[in-house]
Amino acid sequence: MSDFNPAAWRAFASVIGSEWVMSSDDDRHAYSDHYAADESTHAPAGAVAPASVEEVQAIVRIANQFKVPLWPISRGKNFGYGGSAPVMKGSVVLDLTRMKKIEVDQANGTVLVEPGVGFFDLYDYLQNNKIPLWISVPGNSWGSVAGNALDRGVGYTSYGDHAAQICGLEVVLPDGDLVRTGMGAMANSPVWNLHRYGFGPSWDGMFCQSNFGIVTKLGMWLMPEPEAVAGYDFEFDQPDDLGWVIDTIMPLRRSGLIRQSPSIGNWLRSAAVMTTREEWTSDNGPLSESVVTAIRKRFNIGWWSVQIRFYGEEEIVQASMRVLERAFDNKPILSKVPTMWRRGDAPEGTPMTGVPVSFPLANANWHGGRGGHVGYSPVLPPSGDLAMAQFRRTYALYEKYGMDYHASFAMGERSLTNVNQILYNKDDAEMMGRVDAMFRELVADAKAQGYGEYRTHIDYMDLVAETFDFNGNALRRLNERVKDALDPNGILAPGKSGIWPKGARA
Amino acid sequence: MKGKVALAVAGLMACMVAVYSAQAQSNGSTIENPFRGVMQDRSAHSEDEALYVEKCSMCHRRMGMGTVLLARRMPVAEAELEDHQTLSKAYVIIAARQGIGNMPRISRAEVSDQELERIANYLASGGGR
Numbered sequence: 140m141s142d143f144n145p146a147a148w149r150a151f152a153s154v155i156g157s158e159w160v161m162s163s164d165d166d167r168h169a170y171s172d173h174y175a176a177d178e179s180t181h182a183p184a185g186a187v188a189p190a191s192v193e194e195v196q197a198i199v200r201i202a203n204q205f206k207v208p209l210w211p212i213s214r215g216k217n218f219g220y221g222g223s224a225p226v227m228k229g230s231v232v233l234d235l236t237r238m239k240k241i242e243v244d245q246a247n248g249t250v251l252v253e254p255g256v257g258f259f260d261l262y263d264y265l266q267n268n269k270i271p272l273w274i275s276v277p278g279n280s281w282g283s284v285a286g287n288a289l290d291r292g293v294g295y296t297s298y299g300d301h302a303a304q305i306c307g308l309e310v311v312l313p314d315g316d317l318v319r320t321g322m323g324a325m326a327n328s329p330v331w332n333l334h335r336y337g338f339g340p341s342w343d344g345m346f347c348q349s350n351f352g353i354v355t356k357l358g359m360w361l362m363p364e365p366e367a368v369a370g371y372d373f374e375f376d377q378p379d380d381l382g383w384v385i386d387t388i389m390p391l392r393r394s395g396l397i398r399q400s401p402s403i404g405n406w407l408r409s410a411a412v413m414t415t416r417e418e419w420t421s422d423n424g425p426l427s428e429s430v431v432t433a434i435r436k437r438f439n440i441g442w443w444s445v446q447i448r449f450y451g452e453e454e455i456v457q458a459s460m461r462v463l464e465r466a467f468d469n470k471p472i473l474s475k476v477p478t479m480w481r482r483g484d485a486p487e488g489t490p491m492t493g494v495p496v497s498f499p500l501a502n503a504n505w506h507g508g509r510g511g512h513v514g515y516s517p518v519l520p521p522s523g524d525l526a527m528a529q530f531r532r533t534y535a536l537y538e539k540y541g542m543d544y545h546a547s548f549a550m551g552e553r554s555l556t557n558v559n560q561i562l563y564n565k566d567d568a569e570m571m572g573r574v575d576a577m578f579r580e581l582v583a584d585a586k587a588q589g590y591g592e593y594r595t596h597i598d599y600m601d602l603v604a605e606t607f608d609f610n611g612n613a614l615r616r617l618n619e620r621v622k623d624a625l626d627p628n629g630i631l632a633p634g635k636s637g638i639w640p641k642g643a644r645a
Numbered sequence: 646m647k648g649k650v651a652l653a654v655a656g657l658m659a660c661m662v663a664v665y666s667a668q669a670q671s672n673g674s675t676i677e678n679p680f681r682g683v684m685q686d687r688s689a690h691s692e693d694e695a696l697y698v699e700k701c702s703m704c705h706r707r708m709g710m711g712t713v714l715l716a717r718r719m720p721v722a723e724a725e726l727e728d729h730q731t732l733s734k735a736y737v738i739i740a741a742r743q744g745i746g747n748m749p750r751i752s753r754a755e756v757s758d759q760e761l762e763r764i765a766n767y768l769a770s771g772g773g774r
Contacts, residue, residue, distance in 0.1 A: 166753065
């Protein structure tokens with residue numbers, strides 16, 4: 140736990156006003172991880188909430204002076220990964236939620252957002268100003284557009300790889316200096332958010348999942364409202380269908396025909412959002428075949444489901460549909476339902492068409508009472524056989540630990556991300572013990588295959604960082620050298636992504 | 646249970662019109678798919694209601710997490726806070742600051758004391774309806 144001079148609080152207040160320096164018990168609780176069984180493990184010392192980049196810079200300078208560890212959050216809704224809580228207990232949360240500026244370049248289809256801008260905020264802004272640009276939203280759209288992209292979050296449309304849409308950052312460095320990346324490194328550049336690279340090294344990626352700077356503005360590309368959106372919702376009957384489905388879709392992904400990342404997921408996705416477990420069974424063990432059958436019947440879904448969408452001019456969308464149909468010709472699908480939306484139709488109202496949502500968070504209530512989930516998401520090659528093997532091994536571990544299998548495989552251009560949500564009841568200590576043991580075994584299981592996580596919870600950042608072990612964890616050594624150079628006092632997000640400052644390393 | 650079903654079906658019906666338009670194929674079955682027709686009304690008719698929309702409605706209007714969860718515990722007609730008949734100002738403030746059930750605590754940076762007061766008044770006075 141950090142222990143710093145309480146005079147730092149007064150110094151913060153002198154810069155941003157005492158109203159925005161928050162250190163009461165209620166404030167500390169507000170920034171704890173509400174999915175955690177024991178919130179004290181990552182309890183912050185309090186929070187400060189600046190409203191401008193100048194205030195962020197001033198706070199960073201004070202933090203250096205008093206050696207106060209800061210944990211920057213955009214809006215703090217990174218549920219399943221720690222929410223707004225810091226890795227290191229006693230850090231001061233630097234809450235950027237009050238920074239809400241939005242600048243849209245309608246002609247070029249880009250937006251420059253401050254960290255406090257949520258997906259609903261950006262959606263409202265575009266709607267209210269009748270700007271025909273669509274956003275890509277994640278399943279929890281309560282969070283920050285910038286924060287989600289910086290944590291490499293994903294959405295449903297062809298702009299769903301959010302980190303890949305980043306174009307230009309403004310960053311406060313750990314010493315308080317201010318930089319703009321890419322073309323933004325030129326004063327008054329008109330192409331900061333239009334051209335991905337500048338001159339020399341490009342640094343945007345350095346500020347994703349890192350603790351090397353505080354992003355105060357983020358440029359992002361948005362999808363021009365398409366003429367049409369069409370696709371199919373496919374259902375598949377058997378667990379073993381996973382392999383051939385992936386092998387059917389991936390060639391279309393590689394060829395560029397499918398430009399979103401289709402996510403094939405199991406029956407629990409719908410059930411966990413719309414119902415609680417006790418409606419189906421009172422057994423504590425893994426869900427039986429009869430329960431799985433009942434769930435599938437109620438939601439009229441397969442063992443696996445996947446939604447594929449095409450975006451663009453109608454002729455191209457229609458032709459793409461025909462290619463997709465051909466790919467699935469004579470294959471044993473359970474059902475397929477076409478969807479078609481044309482510009483001018485009433486809004487379809489789905490995340491697939493950029494509508495922000497929060498209802499997926501209802502799965503925290505799957506076990507009744509106060510719950511949550513932790514994400515386990517290894518990345519593997521885009522092969523049906525490997526996906527089947529991954530599914531079988533992971534399923535066996537869910538059974539071993541008596542947890543309910545909740546998984547999907549998101550098909551990227553050249554990889555699969557196997558997103559698992561381990562749903563739990565945080566007030567069930569025995570279950571929480573199983574969840575922790577299971578998570579550690581899952582990470583080890585993936586590592587044995589050479590697979591690493593794309594993102595993880597604050598509890599497991601060291602564990603996951605450890606698995607990136609080429610040449611004796613050379614990546615960690617590089618990260619630490621950068622950390623020491625930029626942040627010699629170690630004030631910025633100690634422990635984030637397993638990167639610790641000097642003096643705090645294991 | 647009943648409330649839940651009604652909520653999902655309501656969400657579904659709104660979207661069916663839009664989704665299954667020209668190419669709709671009907672085999673007589675209905676997919677209770679929560680990923681359709683989930684767009685909520687983001688409009689407001691007063692400054693306080695606009696504040697509610699900005700800070701709360703993502704979870705506490707149609708198909709928000711809060712609405713989905715509250716529909717498990719109360720009549721679906723009251724699951725949206727603006728339709729709830731018996732909310733007191735003090736209760737709203739405590740729920741927001743302390744969290745309740747699966748609702749996380751709301752920090753003072755996200756919703757200031759002054760803003761929370763206005764939102765609580767808005768809800769306690771019937772959500773403008």
